[in-house]
Amino acid sequence: MPCLTLARPIEVLLIDDQRAILAGVTALIESEGPGMHVAGRAMTGQQALALASSAQPDVIVLDVDLGGEDGLTLIPGLLSACGAAIIVFTCLIDPAARHRAAHLGAAGFIQKTASGTELIAAIRRSTNSADVIETD
Template sequence: MANAARVEHAAVPCLTLAPPIEVLLVDDQRAILAGVAALIESEEPAMQVAARATCVRQALDLACSIQPDVIVLDVNLGGDDGLALIPPLLSFCTARIIVFTCLTDPEVRTRALSLGACEFVSKAVAGSALIAAIRKAMPPAG
């Protein structure tokens, strides 16, 4: 009877994946929501769309109920001021807010950041800039 070969099993480190970055999208234009959602979903499992809102009330309700990690917020929400939404959002949740807009006025950027947004991204730039801003908004794990 031949000796059975003894197989040593090397210790394999257990890899734990960080939970995905949960993103709430807020924009009154459904086509923008769909495009940004597809962009974020292409980054799974690192990030995912937690919910989408098209108006101020919906954004506040969702932010409070789902407690996202990041909120991507448009400035113009069907005539409502998206920037005015920043303080109440920050009082309802601990999400980092990224303003994502086609407006390029430096005063809008300054106002967004002074109200508590952590990033300001133009809709005119490549999608990779928004993904980078979402990653940057989250503190490193550990």
Template structure:
């Protein structure tokens, strides 16, 4: 009798890391708890209340997605978009749902724009769509393997690609 082949469990794709940027602690706490309800696909990697904290956290934590408020206690959150977009996709979540604010956010490169009063399912759906887009070009979080002869990532051997592929 021949031995049965060893079946190894397929590794699940790691969740998308999300950085929460809002000046209100209760909003950050609520978003963090909402994201914690989707452990298979999203993970809160950190929070920030100011622009300086947001930029520092984005550099240190390397999130896949940043949820960004427009008004950070009088500070213009949208002014952070050029720097944040180098590192991650950005979803603008705000009370300021007026047309000019929406247009400015999207013109500056926000991947999504939602008002805070929208249902949680819309927010989670938008986050998953942004995560599926992968990281901005050239910002793969995975360091190259030692001994690799090519600076470019190798193509997968099958048609399957992980959720986090850029």
């Protein structure tokens, strides 16, 4: 009789200062079934760094503006804490922010106006590739 093994789910850490965004993206990710799971949610940089270290997620979805705190400054610390692929998820369309995020080590950059399908695809791609992901 063949032995079936289920792949480990993609563990995602969400970092955003807006509760509504956290709730919506959590629901979206959890709707992906056993293949994707929210490993934690943070609203501040301090919470994010602690959760990245303890949860060891595969992917981090990071907002640029964390209530006045620059989310991009967290990228090196997050990478050091867990090595997860980081997708910057923001309303900013500034090319300089995209360049800065990529320079700091982000694996992708996606607009908050993108569809849920695009965000899920970006999360999946970030675990399969070292290429930078950009979605408008």
